[in-house]
Each structure stands twice: as structure tokens, then as C-alpha cells.
Amino acid sequence: MAAWENNEEIKLFQEYLRIPSTHPDVDYEPCVEFLKRQAQNLGLPIRIYHPTDPKKPTVIITWTGTQPELPSIVLNSHMDVVPVYPEKWTHPPFGAEIDSKGRIFARGTQDMKSVGMQYLAAIRALKKEGKRFKRTIHIMFAADEEIGGKSGMAKFVPTDDFKALNVGFALDEGIASPNETFDVFYAERSIWFILFHISGNAGHGSLLHENTVGVKLRYIIDRMMDFREAEVKKLANNSSLNLGNVTTVNLTRVQGGILNNIVPPKLMVSFDVRLALDVDHQQFIKQLEKWCEEAGGGIEITYESKEPYVPPTPIDDSNIYWKAFKGSLDSLGLKSRTLIFPGATDSRYIRAAGIPAIGFSPMNNTPVLLHDNDEYIDADIYLKGIEIYKTIIPNIANA
Incomplete structure (x- = not known):
């Protein structure tokens, strides 16, 4: 039996993928209800913010650190996905079907429901092991990233609610890599x-x-x-x-x-x-x-x-979070390269606030299919990503 068969984390991922949170006119309520259940399962508090519009939520699940006065860590993802052309897909785009090769087909498998669920899976495993970390961790699920984040992250970052999070560092999305090397993004145009x-x-x-x-x-x-x-x-x-x-x-x-x-x-x-x-x-x-x-x-x-010029996140020893992140990849023997993101993510709003942010999606040996037909991720790659975050999250939360 393959590792992904009857795997509970895979099943939860499939459930999230089956929520058609697609533009235009996204209905975020099913995502919010799903995330409420995840927070309850984790035994962690959840808060829902509406910086501009009651239909545009920012959802945050929080794991308080042992030294909550320290700057916190944000693990960001977005709930929305781009539209689909069902006739161009060989599998239902919101069916989250797994084929005989272990490939999970659905819109959002790469961009970026996978990352949000990998965060939660890693934290679930770390909590079961009884782990605690110095810094508070906020798992954030944003709205409207796929249409520029103007009603989502762009509006949330300037608020007092965001400032109260005392964010010191953020992880956000990257892009799949077709070879063994993981791409890590530290800036955007x-x-x-x-x-x-x-x-x-x-x-x-x-x-x-x-x-x-x-x-x-x-x-x-x-x-x-x-x-x-x-x-x-x-x-x-x-x-x-x-x-x-x-x-x-x-x-x-x-x-x-x-x-x-x-x-x-x-x-x-x-x-x-x-x-x-x-x-x-x-x-x-x-x-x-x-x-x-x-x-x-x-x-x-x-x-x-x-958009204004936004300074890149330092990727040297002056950035303690970068040292912790890169040290995590090195300790796992993973090859990586640093790049400037070719498109745009919510990270640019976080960096513009003077907060270092890194874009990273733990998907190597995977064709780049974000926004494409037949978007998929291998179940084994998805599960390996959880293991990678189980190393990264403790290291940055203890930086």
C-alpha cells in the first residue's frame, strides 16, 4: 500500500480542495467553516477579520509561544483560486481525485491550498509530539490574492489588528520546481x-x-x-x-x-x-x-x-529567520536556490511593512501547473512537504 492511501492528512487536503473558492465572486464561507473545524481539532484559537468587506475574511489560527512577547511568525496562504475550464481537464477540477500514480488533481493543489494544509498538518504533528516554541505562530488564510490582494492582505497589513500580531517574519507561497532543487523567493518586482x-x-x-x-x-x-x-x-x-x-x-x-x-x-x-x-x-x-x-x-x-519599490528580504546572516530557514533545508540535505519571484504574491505587502518574508512551496520534481489545466500534486510530494515544514517551523519559531 502506498504511503498516501488512507492517509488522514491527504483526506483533509482533499476536503479543502473540494471547496470551489474560485473567482469571480468567491464565497469564502465554506473555507471559513472548514478552517474553524481544523482549529477546533488542533485545540487552537481562531479569529476572523474583515478589514474591508464582510465577504472578504482573513482567517488566523494562533499557536501561542512560550515567549509571546517576541516577534511572531506568520505562515501565510490564500483561500481563493483562479477560474477553471472544466472541459480542458481530464479530472473534475474540484474533485480532488487521485489517479493510479498518486497524483491529486484539483484547482489549488499547487496554488496554494497545499501549502496552507501542509502548515496545519505539520503543526498537528508537532503538537502531538508535545513540542512548544518560543515565538507565537499565526497560520493565516487570506482572501483575494489571485486578484491582487487589494481587498485582502493589502488592506489587512495596515490595520491595528495586524500590528497587534507583532509579526517578525512571514512564510508565503513559492512555485513548484520541475527538478530536485527547491526555489526560494526573497523579493518581487x-x-x-x-x-x-x-x-x-x-x-x-x-x-x-x-x-x-x-x-x-x-x-x-x-x-x-x-x-x-x-x-x-x-x-x-x-x-x-x-x-x-x-x-x-x-x-x-x-x-x-x-x-x-x-x-x-x-x-x-x-x-x-x-x-x-x-x-x-x-x-x-x-x-x-x-x-x-x-x-x-x-x-x-x-x-x-x-506599486512602489519594496526592498528585498535579506538572505544573509543579518536575518536570523533566514539563517533558521536555510539551515532547515541544509539539515535535510535539500538543494535550493534563491530567486526573485516572477509574478506577485501577498508577500509584497508584508515586506512593504518592513517585515522579512520568504516565498516557498515544498514541491520539487513537480511540473509547474499553477493556473493551468489539470493542476496536480503528487501525494508523496505533498506528504514530504509536511515533513519539511516539521523542521522549518520549529527552527524559525525558535530563532
Whole structure:
């Protein structure tokens, strides 16, 4: 019999996966009720906060330390998952079925219901062993991470309730690794959604008007794509870099116009830009404004997202939590590498508050399937992750 067969932790994981907490319009109440039962099972107190909206809960299960005056540890995960296309799946996306190879198929197996349940499983095992640790541990389950966390972590961190947690360090999600090396994330790029509102001379489509929106649009697109190409080459020519080390630029929308034979007076083009840590934000803004002038003027820039620079978490001996975390992996003989996260997680809001945070999902030898069809995790990998957290959690809680 395989280790995962009739395993109680696997069964609890499956139960959580079967809650379809998917966007849009997530109903978090089934998740909250499930987590209440887990807290009761663990004999730990649970609190539910609503920083902005009664339908957007932040759930925290707390294990008080022997020295609760010390800064606490947060083990963060999010309850929400991205939408699914059921017809593209070979297993029901919320069925949590296990195939003959021991693969658990469900939305959230990688991103990131697995991590939240691994935290609880590790703590359950540690409590059964009678362990206690110096620092208080808060197991946090956040809302709306998949749509930017604007109604979740972004609103919770500034509150007095969060400040009362006295957080010293946080663990959050990472990404699966297709090989034996675990990826560990210590920073994130700044997300900017840049909109160029272009004005120009309008008129009949049969004429050659000067300073049209089309001419200006072409100039802006060319400059943005030239910048993009330079970043592509930078990444291709330096094997020490990964996606998180460069700035990504992608055209996402072009809007405007009424009829085929009318040159419109306005067009809008938007770009998804993720600024690398070495980009000076003010200099980048000046560059954008210079391109608008060179295009002929009459262009207004607005931002649907304009996140500030957030310093990376130190990954050296100056950070006692990092030493404890990395020492845990080393003691287990696990290979790891440190990276800048290519996307975005709730960690950026925690780091922005001056709290060190590390992104880590204990999934190696696993294809990266977050947001993909047929998302799955091997049951054996899931159980190994619990064992990894059984080493990490005590070490950081005693740092």
C-alpha cells in the first residue's frame, strides 16, 4: 500500500480542495467553516477579520509561544483560486481525485491550498509530539490574492489588528520546481499597469493628416517594444539571470475608434510592466514622458497599478529567520536556490511593512501547473512537504 492511501492528512487536503473558492465572486464561507473545524481539532484559537468587506475574511489560527512577547511568525496562504475550464481537464477540477500514480488533481493543489494544509498538518504533528516554541505562530488564510490582494492582505497589513500580531517574519507561497532543487523567493518586482491616452488630429480616413493618434501610437509601441527586446536579450545573454531579474513588458489592450473610415481623435494603449529591482522608478517615469514628447505630445499617462519599490528580504546572516530557514533545508540535505519571484504574491505587502518574508512551496520534481489545466500534486510530494515544514517551523519559531 502506498504511503498516501488512507492517509488522514491527504483526506483533509482533499476536503479543502473540494471547496470551489474560485473567482469571480468567491464565497469564502465554506473555507471559513472548514478552517474553524481544523482549529477546533488542533485545540487552537481562531479569529476572523474583515478589514474591508464582510465577504472578504482573513482567517488566523494562533499557536501561542512560550515567549509571546517576541516577534511572531506568520505562515501565510490564500483561500481563493483562479477560474477553471472544466472541459480542458481530464479530472473534475474540484474533485480532488487521485489517479493510479498518486497524483491529486484539483484547482489549488499547487496554488496554494497545499501549502496552507501542509502548515496545519505539520503543526498537528508537532503538537502531538508535545513540542512548544518560543515565538507565537499565526497560520493565516487570506482572501483575494489571485486578484491582487487589494481587498485582502493589502488592506489587512495596515490595520491595528495586524500590528497587534507583532509579526517578525512571514512564510508565503513559492512555485513548484520541475527538478530536485527547491526555489526560494526573497523579493518581487513592482507591478505597473501603464495606460497611454493618445490624442491627435481626427478626420476622414482618405486623407494624410498630421499628428494622428495612429502615428503617435506606433511611436509609443515601438519604444516600449524596443525596451522589451533589450530585456529579452539581457535575459538570454546572461545565464545567471532569471525572469525575476529583468523587467517584463507586454502590450495588453488597444482601445478607440468608431468607424473604419474615420481617424479617431483618441486611442488608448496599455502595457503590463513588471519593474526589476534595479530600475529607478523616477527615471523610468521620465523616460516614458520623454517618449510621449518625442511621439508628438498630446499623450497623457495614467496607471491602474503603480506599486512602489519594496526592498528585498535579506538572505544573509543579518536575518536570523533566514539563517533558521536555510539551515532547515541544509539539515535535510535539500538543494535550493534563491530567486526573485516572477509574478506577485501577498508577500509584497508584508515586506512593504518592513517585515522579512520568504516565498516557498515544498514541491520539487513537480511540473509547474499553477493556473493551468489539470493542476496536480503528487501525494508523496505533498506528504514530504509536511515533513519539511516539521523542521522549518520549529527552527524559525525558535530563532
